[in-house]
Amino acid sequence: GAGVSQTPSNKVTEKGKYVELRCDPISGHTALYWYRQSLGQGPEFLIYFQGTGAADDSGLPNDRFFAVRPEGSVSTLKIQRTERGDSAVYLCASSRGGDTDTQYFGPGTRLTVL
Amino acid sequence: AQKITQTQPGMFVQEKEAVTLDCTYDTSDPSYGLFWYKQPSSGEMIFLIYQGSYDQQNATEGRYSLNFQKARKSANLVISASQLGDSAMYFCAMRERGTNAGKSTFGDGTTLTVKP
Numbered sequence: 001g002a003g004v005s006q007t008p009s010n011k012v013t014e015k016g017k018y019v020e021l022r023c024d025p026i027s028g029h030t031a032l033y034w035y036r037q038s039l040g041q042g043p044e045f046l047i048y049f050q051g052t053g054a055a056d057d058s059g060l061p062n063d064r065f066f067a068v069r070p071e072g073s074v075s076t077l078k079i080q081r082t083e084r085g086d087s088a089v090y091l092c093a094s095s096r097g098g099d100t101d102t103q104y105f106g107p108g109t110r111l112t113v114l
Numbered sequence: 115a116q117k118i119t120q121t122q123p124g125m126f127v128q129e130k131e132a133v134t135l136d137c138t139y140d141t142s143d144p145s146y147g148l149f150w151y152k153q154p155s156s157g158e159m160i161f162l163i164y165q166g167s168y169d170q171q172n173a174t175e176g177r178y179s180l181n182f183q184k185a186r187k188s189a190n191l192v193i194s195a196s197q198l199g200d201s202a203m204y205f206c207a208m209r210e211r212g213t214n215a216g217k218s219t220f221g222d223g224t225t226l227t228v229k230p
Contacts, residue, residue, distance in 0.1 A: 031216065042118075042205050042220030043159070056216050089157060100147030100166065100209045103218060105159035 002026065004106035006092050012112045013082055021077040021109045025094030031055075032075050033103060034067055035091040043091055049075060050097060082113045116141045118206050120221035127196045128229050134181070135191045135224045137206030145211040148189040149218070150180065153203040162204075165189060196228045 035043035045059040069075040093103035117140040127133035150162040173180045181190040
């Protein structure tokens with residue numbers, strides 16, 4: 001497909017477990033972003049990649065959260081020792097790479113921590 | 115710090131009428147972009163319209179237009195001829211060019227309901 005894809009669409013896990021969320025951006029987009037959206041709120045910035053490197057990870061809430069983009073395309077958001085407060089929809093977006101270029105979002109992964 | 119304020123948690127509009135969704139922003143960066151997204155109940159964020167801080171004219175995209183008032187730091191979305199399919203959550207967002215370049219800051223959204 002031509003859009004941003006995310007897998008899985010839903011993930012249910014138990015408190016304390018490790019999870020990985022995957023994002024496949026639009027082909028040719030050099031910039032990739034992760035956001036977290038809680039119910040009734042707007043998306044909250046987590047991390048931004050330009051190519052393979054994290055250009056800004058200031059939104060990661062703590063060191064349990066980590067993201068990689070080893071080949072400059074697919075990215076994985078990793079959450080260690082999950083907590084119930086991590087439950088949210090995790091959105092990925094990509095853009096061509098300019099500072100104010102439009103970000104195109106994927107369908108999101110709904111994470112539920114029991 | 116960059117901030118987006120959407121003061122209308124919920125709005126109702128009659129089908130075929132126009133509606134304005136409010137957005138005000140705060141930034142110290144002279145160069146920035148303003149965006150509106152639609153999020154239906156399915157959850158996907160759909161890009162609607164973009165306005166650059168240096169654009170002289172208000173942006174338009176089909177039935178969507180952005181009423182950009184730079185001095186007032188407002189970027190209201192106008193939807194003309196509302197349709198039932200316009201019922202959704204609408205988010206205003208901003209991206210700066212300076213030290214916060216890359217990340218978008220979103221408002222808390224406005225839920226629009228179109229009545230038949």
